[in-house]
Each structure stands twice: as C-alpha cells, then as structure tokens.
Amino acid sequence: MLKDITLGQYFPGNTVAHKLDPRTKILLVVLYIVALFTAKSLLTYGIMALCLAVCVRISRVGIRQLVRGLKPVLFIIIFTGVLNLLFTPGETELFSWGFLHVTGEGLRNAVFMVLRIMLLIMGTFLMTYTTSPISLTDGLERLLNGLKRFHVPVHELAMMMSIALRFIPTLIEETDKIMSAQKARGADFESGNLIQKAKALIPILVPLFISAFRRADELATAMECRCYHGGEGRTKLHVLRYESRDYVALTIGVLVVAAVAVLRRLGL
Amino acid sequence: MEPILQIKHLTHTYGIGTPFQRSAVEDMSFDVQQGEFLGIIGHTGSGKSTLIQHLNGLLKPTEGQILLGGRDIWADPKKIRDVRFRVGLVFQYPEYQLFEETVYKDIAFGPSNQGKTGEALDRCVRESARLVGIRDDQLEKSPFELSGGQKRRVALAGVMAMEPDVLILDEPTAGLDPAGRENLMANIQEYHRNHQKTIILVSHSMDEIARNVDRILVLKGAHILMSGTPAEVFARGEELLEAGLDVPQVTRVAMALKARGLEIDPAVYTVEALERELLALRKGGAAC
Numbered sequence: 200m201l202k203d204i205t206l207g208q209y210f211p212g213n214t215v216a217h218k219l220d221p222r223t224k225i226l227l228v229v230l231y232i233v234a235l236f237t238a239k240s241l242l243t244y245g246i247m248a249l250c251l252a253v254c255v256r257i258s259r260v261g262i263r264q265l266v267r268g269l270k271p272v273l274f275i276i277i278f279t280g281v282l283n284l285l286f287t288p289g290e291t292e293l294f295s296w297g298f299l300h301v302t303g304e305g306l307r308n309a310v311f312m313v314l315r316i317m318l319l320i321m322g323t324f325l326m327t328y329t330t331s332p333i334s335l336t337d338g339l340e341r342l343l344n345g346l347k348r349f350h351v352p353v354h355e356l357a358m359m360m361s362i363a364l365r366f367i368p369t370l371i372e373e374t375d376k377i378m379s380a381q382k383a384r385g386a387d388f389e390s391g392n393l394i395q396k397a398k399a400l401i402p403i404l405v406p407l408f409i410s411a412f413r414r415a416d417e418l419a420t421a422m423e424c425r426c427y428h429g430g431e432g433r434t435k436l437h438v439l440r441y442e443s444r445d446y447v448a449l450t451i452g453v454l455v456v457a458a459v460a461v462l463r464r465l466g467l
Numbered sequence: 468m469e470p471i472l473q474i475k476h477l478t479h480t481y482g483i484g485t486p487f488q489r490s491a492v493e494d495m496s497f498d499v500q501q502g503e504f505l506g507i508i509g510h511t512g513s514g515k516s517t518l519i520q521h522l523n524g525l526l527k528p529t530e531g532q533i534l535l536g537g538r539d540i541w542a543d544p545k546k547i548r549d550v551r552f553r554v555g556l557v558f559q560y561p562e563y564q565l566f567e568e569t570v571y572k573d574i575a576f577g578p579s580n581q582g583k584t585g586e587a588l589d590r591c592v593r594e595s596a597r598l599v600g601i602r603d604d605q606l607e608k609s610p611f612e613l614s615g616g617q618k619r620r621v622a623l624a625g626v627m628a629m630e631p632d633v634l635i636l637d638e639p640t641a642g643l644d645p646a647g648r649e650n651l652m653a654n655i656q657e658y659h660r661n662h663q664k665t666i667i668l669v670s671h672s673m674d675e676i677a678r679n680v681d682r683i684l685v686l687k688g689a690h691i692l693m694s695g696t697p698a699e700v701f702a703r704g705e706e707l708l709e710a711g712l713d714v715p716q717v718t719r720v721a722m723a724l725k726a727r728g729l730e731i732d733p734a735v736y737t738v739e740a741l742e743r744e745l746l747a748l749r750k751g752g753a754a755c
Binding site: 210261263264377379380381382383384385386387401402404406409410449 | 482485486508518523525548551552555556557558563564565566577580581611625626629674
C-alpha cells in the first residue's frame with residue numbers, strides 16, 4: 200500500500216542518534232556521502248558499511264524499515280547494476296554474448312555502484328528516520344544562515360521545505376483515501392496497458408490536486424491570521440545548541456573521512 | 468434465510484513489524500441479514516472504519532473471513548471487484564472523491580466500471596440522482612459548482628447507481644446542517660424502503676442511529692461491546708455512558724427521570740415512546 204512509502208518518515212525514539220543536534224546529523228550525512236564517494240576498495244566500502252551498521256544499531260531503527268526504504272529506488276539500483284555490468288570495457292572478459300561483454304572490471308564496478316547507492320540511500324534515510332522534519336529544516340536553516348548575506352531567502356526556503364515535508368504524510372493519506380473511494384466504485388488501477396493505466400489515475404489526481412490547493416489556501420490563511428510575515432526578526436522556540444556528544448560525533452565523522460581518504464591514497 | 472454478510476473472527480493488524488503495530492479490529496464476529504438496516508457506533512479508533520473497509524474487500528483480513536452470500540470474498544482475489552459492486556461503500560466526506568466534468572459523468576463512473584452502457588446506464592444514473600434529490604438540470608453542471616451538501620448527495624448517488632446489494636454509509640451526515648441531515652436520512656430511508664436493500668450506517672450520532680436502524684452494533688476498543696435492537700442496547704444506557712458513548716437525548720431524559728424515582732422504562736429512544744410512557748405514568752399516578 201501507499202502507506203509503506205517511508206520517504207521523510209520519522210520514527211520517534213530516545214537514542215543518541217535521535218538526540219544529536221540536527222545540524223550535526225546533516226553534516227555527518229554530508230561527511231558520510233563524501234567518504235562513500237571516496238571509497239574505492241572492498242576495505243573502504245566495508246568501513247562505510249560498518250559505520251552505517253553501527254549507526255543503525257545505535258538508533259534502534261529496524262533493519263526492515265531501512266531496507267523497505269530501498270523499494271522505491273529498486274529500479275534505479277538494478278538499472279545501474281546491469282548497465283555497469285554489461286558496458287564496462289576491460290581486459291578480463293568473463294563471458295560474452297553477442298555485443299554484450301561481461302568483464303571482471305564490469306562486475307566489480309556493478310557491485311560497487313549498487314553498494315554505493317544502497318549505502319547512500321540507507322544512510323540518508325537513517326537521518327530522516329531519526330530526525331523529525333521540523334528539526335531537520337531548523338538545522339538546515341541554521342546551517343545555511345550565512346547565505347543570507349548574499350540575499351538567499353534561507354528562512355523562506357526552510358519554511359517551504361518544512362511545509363512540504365509536513366504535508367507528505369497528509370497527502371499520502373489523502374491519496375490512499377481517494378484511491379479506496381474510487382476502488383469502491385470499481386476503479387481498476389492494475390490492469391490494462393500504459394495509456395489505460397494513466398487514464399485510471401485521473402480519478403485520483405483531480406481530487407488530490409483540488410484538496411492540495413484547498414489545504415494550501417487554508418494554511419496560508421491560518422498563517423496570516425497568526426501574523427506570519429517571514430523570517431525577519433523571528434525568534435525560535437527551540438534554540439539549537441551543540442552539546443559534547445555533537446562534537447564527539449563530528450570528530451568521529453571527520454576521522455572516518457580522513458581514514459578513507461588515506462586508505463585511497465595508499466591504494467587500498 | 469442465509470445472512471447476506473457473515474463476519475467470522477475478523478482481525479486486522481496495522482503496521483506489522485513496525486513500532487506502530489496495533490490491532491484495529493480483533494476477533495469480531497457478526498451476521499448481517501438480507502434487507503436489514505444495521506447501525507454501527509463507536510468512538511474514533513474503535514475500529515469502525517477498518518471494519519467496513521473489510522466488508523467490500525478494500526482491506527484484507529489479517530485473520531478471519533468475510534462471507535458474502537455464503538462465499539468467502541477472498542476465495543478468488545481476482546474477482547474482488549465484483550464484491551465491490553455488490554457491497555457499495557460510501558466513505559466519510561465522500562464529496563472529496565468527485566472528479567468528473569459533470570455530475571452526470573461522475574455518478575456514471577461506478578456503473579460504467581460495472582460495464583453498464585446506453586439505456587441501462589442512463590436509467591441508473593437518473594434514478595439514483597432522483598433518489599438523493601439532485602435535479603435533472605443539475606446533472607450537466609460541474610460537480611465543483613455545487614454546494615457541499617449537494618456534492619455529498621452526488622457522491623452518494625455515485626455509489627447507489629451501482630445498485631449494490633449492501634450499501635455501507637460512513638457518517639453520511641457529518642458536517643451537514645440539521646435540515647440537511649434530516650433530508651439526507653429521509654432519502655436513505657426511502658431508498659431502503661423502496662429497494663429492500665441491506666444498509667449499514669456508521670454514525671457518531673446516537674439519535675440518528677436510534678431513529679433509523681433495526682439493529683445496533685456498538686464497538687469499543689477493536690471489539691464488539693453490544694449488539695441488539697435499539698431498545699435492547701439503550702436498556703443498557705448506563706454501560707454505554709460508562710464506555711464513553713452517548714445515548715439518545717430522549718433516553719437521557721428517561722434515565723434522569725428514572726433516577727429521580729419515576730417508574731419509567733429508561734430504554735425509550737423516541738419522543739413518541741417517551742410520551743406514551745409519561746402518559747401511562749400519569750394515568751397510573753392519578754389513581755393514587
């Protein structure tokens with residue numbers, strides 16, 4: 200069902216992973232991504248996988264939820280894997296069939312690329328699982344605060360993002376409801392060719408858009424009623440503060456990146 | 468006669484394997500008779516919505532069975548659409564499902580999915596529009612031009628037009644003004660009388676349930692708390708109140724009178740019945 204879409208979903212908890220400052224978590228994810236793209240060998244990939252495993256363990260997020268997050272990108276993963284497998288030129292040919300050649304390099308590339316995408320997605324999902332959307336955008340706003348000097352509307356962007364994130368579950372729920380209602384009237388979303396399937400979406404999309412506009416309108420009114428006027432001079436209810444655990448976490452993150460970079464230099 | 472719907476040990480658990488796992492319906496069993504007007508009441512979260520979505524196969528039971536006309540509806544999952552045509556379900560706030568350019572086309576969506584065309588289709592659409600009080604000249608309008616109450620009627624007609632054997636209505640009058648409520652319930656009663664079809668009404672309003680249904684099912688915490696005729700259920704008014712549910716206003720008055728020492732049947736739930744009780748009491752009282 201649609202409810203299984205876990206994008207941007209937050210699983211409340213009380214672990215260190217949940218309590219870290221959102222800015223720390225964003226920075227850690229950035230570091231994690233840098234390290235992931237620096238990694239080139241089995242050893243370094245192993246280190247990254249280990250890091251992720253440790254973080255998952257700490258956060259007490261079920262491994263099943265994390266794997267379920269991969270479902271929407273399964274196609275991309277398979278596509279990348281197959282493409283790398285078949286079209287990487289190399290010397291050691293394992294076997295060939297017509298114009299398709301599977302080389303040792305190709306196999307290696309495919310495995311690493313797939314691993315990289317999977318680790319990338321699971322890592323970022325871990326962040327959204329352990330950080331509520333509100334604090335996530337809060338952290339992002341603070342991190343990008345310096346850009347205000349260059350007239351980047353940081354607050355407005357953060358506000359838009361938090362509204363968008365806030366409404367994802369609502370709209371998913373709404374879609375679910377509308378789908379059920381149309382199914383109850385005999386709508387068929389599964390069978391038929393591509394055009395028929397696209398047409399079958401109309402009974403969902405029209406009501407969904409109408410309700411999204413209605414919600415947007417209501418939200419705008421409600422915000423205006425509470426005198427919202429943008430970021431100028433706005434204070435925070437929860438002021439973010441770095442704690443010692445944040446410094447520890449960031450230090451570990453930097454060390455991991457450094458280690459991976461050194462190992463790469465050494466050709467390992 | 469065989470009941471049209473048999474619910475056997477139905478259990479539904481959401482989010483199995485996640486921190487959010489919970490059972491919305493637990494081991495419920497009951498029958499719905501052909502032509503019956505059944506009311507279901509219960510708090511938010513008592514499992515009403517989950518329950519009714521099982522009856523037309525929108526949700527699949529985690530455990531248990533639903534029999535429609537003696538056959539398990541999931542016996543052949545490919546035929547589940549036929550079940551949905553036989554058990555029509557009108558969701559809460561159904562006006563948000565409207566999507567077509569005209570009211571006529573929107574009402575025709577269900578029956579044309581059934582494969583109806585031409586005159587048969589036209590007949591169903593017009594008949595169900597008339598049933599819910601949509602005028603002929605409104606049929607060619609865009610559904611988005613109508614008022615909220617009229618949209619609701621159109622949505623209702625869209626399900627009635629499939630001519631289901633069982634019609635399930637989830638809070639059909641929620642958010643309507645008192646006149647609108649009365650009007651809509653009168654339409655539903657008329658449909659019930661004329662077509663002899665089974666109706667299941669889910670509602671928060673005890674008064675609405677009391678006035679319309681033959682039998683009441685009270686849900687609480689994913690279980691069936693009580694089941695019986697309105698008189699039987701409201702005779703246990705104290706229990707209902709303890710469960711955090713309401714009783715009809717008239718019953719409340721009767722209960723209060725009884726508490727003050729009047730010899731009155733506290734299970735009355737219509738104004739007429741209460742009047743009879745009171746008159747009888749006065750006659751009896753005059754004797755002493």
